[in-house]
Amino acid sequence: MYQQLTANLMVESIEDTLAFYTEKLGFNLLTSAPHADGYLQFAIVEKDGLNLMFQERKNFTEEYPMLNTPATKPSISLFIKVANFDELYESLKSAVPLAADLHTTFYDTKEFAIVDNTGYVLTFAE
Template structure:
């Protein structure tokens, strides 16, 4: 895995749509970085999964929060304990395991597929080529989040 980058499609679409709608009259550009946050009781299992299976590193960690980064530091993903007293109500309910996915682009999807399969990671969608050019497969993390691992191919 030479390069991993997390693409959070739903959030990117929301941010882009809100920015475009709210910025019609203004030409000012805002620098933005983004990381998706998942509220989960399974922080230690999640940390082990992303480190051992996908090569993520830990950017920051305390007793209730974990911030991880892809191997090349291109993107980050965070995890927060539910119902933590330091957090506002918006950030307290735990993720219920549905309605979210991550797309992680990799340089060699076949190599990663073979690695994960040999390690006994359950493959949710077997490796395949799509008519639009993607080659990908899917797994789930300990929180039930679908992870689409993909190699994009330019279409002619």
């Protein structure tokens, strides 16, 4: 039945979001779609088999009017298990805003969290 789940995140700027995810996190652009006015309205990125979709707010809310707000207000976090946890933490801790520094959770998992350029929280776990 279900085969895959990919988050489609509403963002203010596809260009700024692509810069963050490709330059800071090492994702690769798979595809993008320009708007008739010249800016990007949609993109998909990939890294190590993980995919994320980004959709520009105006385009997103035209498709899903019930999500229309005056500004993008992230209300989810993405939980990502990684194999190279310590290396990733060292490379990101000074390069991007931390939402939560390195810690061990009550369920005994080593984690840290960052904030992307739109305000989404990405939690990385060992």
